[in-house]
Each structure stands twice: as C-alpha cells, then as structure tokens.
Amino acid sequence: MKAFFDKSEKIFDLKSLQTDQLLFRVMPRFVLEIIRKYFRLEVEGAENIPRRGRCIVVPNHSGYAGFDAFMLGNEIRNQSERVPRILAHHLWFINKATAIPLEKMGIAEATMNNGLALLQKNNIIMLFPEGEYGNFKPTRKKYRLQKFKRGFVRMALMSKSPILPVVIIGAEETHINLSQLKWTKYLIGTVLPLPLNVIPLPAKWFIKFLKPIHLDYPPEAANDRELVHRISEQVRESLQFNINQELQKRVKIY
Numbered sequence: 001m002k003a004f005f006d007k008s009e010k011i012f013d014l015k016s017l018q019t020d021q022l023l024f025r026v027m028p029r030f031v032l033e034i035i036r037k038y039f040r041l042e043v044e045g046a047e048n049i050p051r052r053g054r055c056i057v058v059p060n061h062s063g064y065a066g067f068d069a070f071m072l073g074n075e076i077r078n079q080s081e082r083v084p085r086i087l088a089h090h091l092w093f094i095n096k097a098t099a100i101p102l103e104k105m106g107i108a109e110a111t112m113n114n115g116l117a118l119l120q121k122n123n124i125i126m127l128f129p130e131g132e133y134g135n136f137k138p139t140r141k142k143y144r145l146q147k148f149k150r151g152f153v154r155m156a157l158m159s160k161s162p163i164l165p166v167v168i169i170g171a172e173e174t175h176i177n178l179s180q181l182k183w184t185k186y187l188i189g190t191v192l193p194l195p196l197n198v199i200p201l202p203a204k205w206f207i208k209f210l211k212p213i214h215l216d217y218p219p220e221a222a223n224d225r226e227l228v229h230r231i232s233e234q235v236r237e238s239l240q241f242n243i244n245q246e247l248q249k250r251v252k253i254y
Contacts, residue, residue, distance in 0.1 A: 032074040045209035046079035054119040054161040056152055057126040061134035063171030064193040075207055085118045087127040112151055119159040127152055136180050136193040142172035145240045150232040157222040162212040165239045169246055170205030173253050203253055
C-alpha cells in the first residue's frame with residue numbers, strides 16, 4: 001500500500017494496513033461462515049474443483065444482492081483451500097470508495113485483460129456470463145438463465161483453461177426482485193433492480209459443482225465467432241438442464 005503521507009506518517013500507514021487486513025480478509029470470512037449456517041448450505045461435487053492450475057468458474061447469477069458471488073467464493077476456498085478471484089461489473093470500479101475495498105478482497109473488474117492476466121498466474125477466476133441481466137432479473141423469471149456473454153469462452157480458449165459450471169439454488173428466494181430498471185437515458189445499457197426486501201430471507205441454499213469442461217482447440221480458435229457462440233450455448237444449455245433437475249429434487253425452500 002502506498003503511504004498517504006511522508007516519512008513522519010509511516011506508523012499511521014502501517015496501522016491502516018493492519019486494519020485493512022482485518023476488515024477485508026478476516027471479517028468477510030467470519031461473516032460468510034455465519035451466513036452459510038443461516039442458509040443451511042449444502043454442497044455437492046466439490047471434488048470437481050481443480051486443486052491446482054487455472055480454471056474459469058461459471059455459475060448462474062441471481063438474487064440482486066451479489067450474495068451468490070461471495071457464498072460461492074467462500075465455498076471454493078473451504079472445499080479446495082484455493083482463493084478464487086472474482087471478476088465483477090465495471091460500475092463497481094468507477095468510484096474509489098467501492099473499487100479499493102473490492103480490490104483488497106481479491107475482486108477485479110471484469111475485463112478480458114484482467115481475466116487472462118489472472119489465469120496466466122494459474123488462478124481460479126469466477127465470473128457470471130449472464131452479467132447484471134441475470135443478477136437483476138425479476139423474481140418471476142427465477143432460475144431462467146439469461147443470454148450469456150461469450151467472453152468466458154474466449155478466455156478459456158486463449159488460456160487453455162477448463163470451464164467449471166456451477167449451479168446455485170437459493171439466492172432467488174433470498175432476495176426478491178420486483179422488476180428490472182433500465183437507465184438508458186443517463187447510463188446506456190445499465191440495468192438496476194427494484195428489490196422487495198433488503199434483509200435476506202432464510203432460504204435453503206444448494207451449490208453443485210459440475211464436471212469441468214475441457215476445450216480441445218488451439219488458442220486461435222477464440223477468433224472463431226461461430227465456434228465461440230456454439231460453445232457458450234452448450235455451456236448455457238447444460239447449466240440450465242442441471243438447474244431444472246435440482247429444482248425438481250427440491251423439498252424445502254424456507
């Protein structure tokens with residue numbers, strides 16, 4: 001961390017660093033473990049998480065509050081002792097007030113360059129191909145996957161990384177979203193939620209890690225738009241099929 005002041009303020013800077021470590025490393029994990037019990041989380045398929053090497057984790061996105069990202073990231077750490085790097089929407093990085101805390105928690109802006117740089121260092125990265133359209137969709141459309149952005153496929157091809165699809169059940173009922181607001185006048189393409197509740201409801205959560213998908217193509221295949229589209233749709237259809245299967249098995253919501 002850069003010093004905020006000159007030599008005379010080095011002690012203050014050290015204290016700030018210690019506070020940051022407590023606030024952004026220890027406290028989130030402590031809080032997430034409490035939330036994990038609150039949601040009575042069950043996990044299946046943890047053996048599919050790679051214990052080493054690069055990997056792109058691709059879950060369904062829901063619940064408007066972003067609990068799914070933090071819950072899944074915490075579970076990957078619990079199950080594999082690896083810390084995933086989350087790629088988040090660029091709006092979180094417009095202001096330093098949100099950008100700095102997120103970066104300290106290991107969250108990076110969702111860009112192709114950031115994703116490839118993290119994969120080059122053999123990280124697990126986690127991103128949501130539905131983007132805000134999945135996260136902020138109305139609850140009446142729950143568990144219906146929205147259109148996938150295809151950057152994750154290009155990343156996988158360029159970096160020779162496996163894709164790990166993940167089913168998340170429970171976030172849709174934890175945070176109820178009444179509608180989807182599109183700010184086309186001031187922020188073109190920006191989608192925002194119209195939430196019913198702020199306090200999370202105690203829905204039972206289930207996370208299932210599916211089998212990794214290995215793409216047997218050379219890196220230059222990332223330039224083949226038809227191939228990238230076909231792979232993206234195959235991943236989306238497989239994920240939707242597994243979501244539907246898990247919903248049929250579901251006994252209790254609350």
